[in-house]
Structure formats: structure tokens, C-alpha cells
Amino acid sequence: MDSAGSVGATAVFVGTMRDLNEGDAVQGMLLEHYPGMTERYLEKISQAAAGRWNLIDSLIVHRVGELLPGEPIVLVAVWSAHRKEAFEASRWLMEELKSKAPFWKKERLAEGSRWVEHNTPG
Template structure:
């Protein structure tokens, strides 16, 4: 049974090392922690990206993220999972998202992490605006994101 599920939506950057230690300390049965850190790219759709701005619906977004973690915990044997998703304006190289999944064995941690990221890309209520030299544009999930999430259904 999962003991530790945690989500944060925040403007501030996060510290992978600190988050890893916190998750590891939550359960001595953890044998594997898989971490995914997403960062802002400087190129998308063949255009330079100057900045990325994320907006969300407070309260609803956190509930949605927690629901994704709960689904992962039902599918795999997890001791814990943590998602931190940043909002606001970020720049190339900045960290956007952290997904940590912990289990007794690596297989469950890897699969759960991939599931969480696939669902974050398509199910989490974030609105993304890229800033390019030509001006801002709203970004939606790609077909490849939807295909990745569909394989879990």
C-alpha cells in the first residue's frame, strides 16, 4: 500500500536531491526511486523558444495530479510518489516538472513514472504558452502524447 503521495504546484524551482531524500525517508522498504525532470527547451516546432508560461486552475490542478498518482499506485506496487509542477514564466534550461516514483523494486518505479508523465502531458489541467521571437502561442498536447497515454488504457 502506498504510504506517501504528494503533489505541489508552485512558482518556485525545486531541488531534486532534497525531494529524493524526503521520499526515501518516508519508507524504509524503498529499494528504487525513479526520477524524471522536465526542462524548458529552447526550440519547439522548428521555432526558437524564448520562454514558456504555464497557467493552472488552483485546487483543481492539485486534485487532478493527485488522482494521477492514485491511479499509478493502484496499478503498481509503490511506496511513494511525488509530483512537483511549476507554473508561471520559465526560460530555456529551467526545470518545469519533477516526477518521483518509489517502490521495492525498479520495475514498478520505472513503469509508474512513465505512466505519470504520460498522463500529466494529456490529463493535467495546465495551459501552456510559448514565447517565440514571432510572439506568444498556446501549445496543446501532441498526437504522440495522446498515443503514449492511450497505451495505458
């Protein structure tokens, strides 16, 4: 980050896998993505956030593969001169990720597995 001296706010969000969804105990999850498409989408929303808010920088890291409850899934970090932009941009980035990013989740339950059709609201 070249503008470190102008950073007045850093907002960081870390999302973790829960062990309960739709009333069922979840033992694990397979998180799949479409290589290439996913990275382009993350770059697209990062650029959109930078254009919408006065951001100095942003970072999105999203895991794929097998996950266990309590493990981190996603990290969103935003740097700006002021906290309002940092908070608003980080929340917007998370909502975009949850609702539009090309990720597919398959939960492993005690009795079988299921694809997650809808993400939990913010």
C-alpha cells in the same frame, strides 16, 4: 516516507523547458493552471499509480508561471520495492501529466506568442 527500509528503487524524472518547438526558437513560456483542480488531478493520478503498481510513495511537483529554456518544469519521483514498478509508474505518471493534466502553455517566440495545442509525445 514511513517505509524507507523497504524501498529498493527510486525513479526520478525531471522535465526541462526546451528552446525549440515545432521548428521555432522559443524564448520563454507562460505555464498556467486552474488552482484547486490541478492539485486534485495530481493527487488523483498519484493514487491511481499507487493502485496500479506496488508503490511505497510518489511525488509530483509541477511549476507554473514564467519559465525560460533550460529551467525545470516538472519533477516526478516514485519509490517502490523493485525498479520495474518504479520505472513503469513514473513513465505512466508523466504521460498522464502531458496528456490530461489541466495546464496551459503559451510560448513566447521572437515574433509574437502562441498557445501550445498538443504536447510532444513521450
